[in-house]
Amino acid sequence: MPELEFEFSLRPDSDPELAPYVLEFIGKSMAWDDDEGMEKIVGEIRGYKLDLAAAMVDGVDQSLLLDSVCPEISEFSQTAFGESGCHYLQKLADGNLSKQTCSGLVYINEITVDPQYRGQNIGSALMGKVGQMVEVENSLIALKAFPLSPEYGKRVPEVNVQRVKQFYERLGFTHIGGEFMVKQANLCDTIKKRQAWRKGHSNVDGFHPQNKHFA
Structure with a gap:
């Protein structure tokens, strides 16, 4: 993989009613291009973080919120959530699965890599940076695993579709219906490290992060 620099921008939705959530x-991702003598954008990732917990506390209807952001998220919510809200299955220590409620949804609606730089783990690096730059803990990460056709109206070859799905499977995503795939954000490396730190410091000097007392 070439030496990369990353740049992330985050902004509230332009709709004032959606902006709080x-x-x-x-x-x-940018790499130095020797031929052009300048940095070149070699990959991009775009998406939304929806604060479902805050919306629920404020009495905002979750289905209306999801429908208002963009058509693809609305389609995803109908496939994944139905009327039951945002949930994921968490594997417990005894091996059983427990249904957990999501406090947020991170939806990746576009990820592109320059054709000349494909196969160099740039897409994986961009996905990893999302966990560092966006607050994803206790959220569900979702996307539509279907490559865009370079020519409008032309069907994407099935081999390309399978390649994209396998790419996301290697990143820990699972199929939930249609072309949609999801991943529990707490499985991301950044969150695992944060949780490991909490576990290691939970009993230091009698301090526990869930039992904070301030004078």
Whole structure:
């Protein structure tokens, strides 16, 4: 993989009614191009972080919120949530699965890599940066695993569709219906490290992060 620099921008949704609950993010990976003598954008990732917990506390209807952001998220919510809200299955220590409620949804609606730089783990690096730059803990990460056709109206070859799905499977995503795939954000490396730190410091000097007392 070439030496990369990353740039992320985050901004509230332009709709004032959505702005308290919807954050739009854009990430770019850049590499030095010797031929042009300048940095070149070699990959981009775009998406939304929806604060479902805050919306629920404020009495905002979750289905209406999801429908208002963009058509693809609305389609995803109908496939994944139905009327039951945002949930994921968490594997417990005894091996059983427990249904957990999501406090947020991170939806990746576009990830692109320059054709000349494909196969160099740039897409994986961009996905990893999302967990560092966007607050994803206790959220569900979702996307539509279907490559865009370079020519409008032309069907994407099935081999390309399978390649994209396998790419996301290697990143820990699972199929939930149609072309949609999801991943529990707490499985991301950044969150695992944060949780490991909490576990290691939970009993230091009698301090526990869930039992804070301030004078």
